[in-house]
Amino acid sequence: xxxxxxxxxxxxxxxxxxxxxxxxxxxxxxxxxxxxxxxxxxxxxxxxxxxxxxxxxxxxxxxxxxxxxxxxxxxxxxxxxxxxxxxxxxxxxxxxxxxxxxxxxxxxxxxxxxxxxxxxxxxxxxxxxxxxxxxxxxxxxxxxxxxxxxxxxxxxxxxxxxxxxxxxxxxxxxxxxxxxxxxxxxxxxxxxx
Numbered sequence: 686x687x688x689x690x691x692x693x694x695x696x697x698x699x700x701x702x703x704x705x706x707x708x709x710x711x712x713x714x715x716x717x718x719x720x721x722x723x724x725x726x727x728x729x730x731x732x733x734x735x736x737x738x739x740x741x742x743x744x745x746x747x748x749x750x751x752x753x754x755x756x757x758x759x760x761x762x763x764x765x766x767x768x769x770x771x772x773x774x775x776x777x778x779x780x781x782x783x784x785x786x787x788x789x790x791x792x793x794x795x796x797x798x799x800x801x802x803x804x805x806x807x808x809x810x811x812x813x814x815x816x817x818x819x820x821x822x823x824x825x826x827x828x829x830x831x832x833x834x835x836x837x838x839x840x841x842x843x844x845x846x847x848x849x850x851x852x853x854x855x856x857x858x859x860x861x862x863x864x865x866x867x868x869x870x871x872x873x874x875x876x877x878x
Contacts, residue, residue, distance in 0.1 A: 732779035
């Protein structure tokens, strides 16, 4: 087994330095769950899982996207993201790992895991581990030097999973972001030129 080393990078952010692939979980489902690359046909299920996650994180009003936006952004002229899905043979998609490619000026190619979501009734069955394992394997296959993601400081079950892969939690960096309105206001204000 190859090793995955971990090194912290961001406030409650995490990244792994990839030096091979990992084997996170030996949990098997006797063929019930398949981990596969997501398709445009999975976008309604992916969006439903993200809405479920937003409720879990107590922020349902923050989701501005739709399944149609996912289809356009993930499978249109320019693909902004990729995903792996966990599909149950009769229940359909029960989990996703949505990610995109990035670049670190210090390390090189990386993957950024935006959301790892497993439907509530399917949690604690090893599905999140299998999705994360597939993501890390994919990172190794494409030559990524890091995988980065974030976790809420109160999400103990997620942090437990991330510790299993050797991830460390960074507290000395702050995440910064501008929302859509701030971007538009800045871009339309000529005094910033």
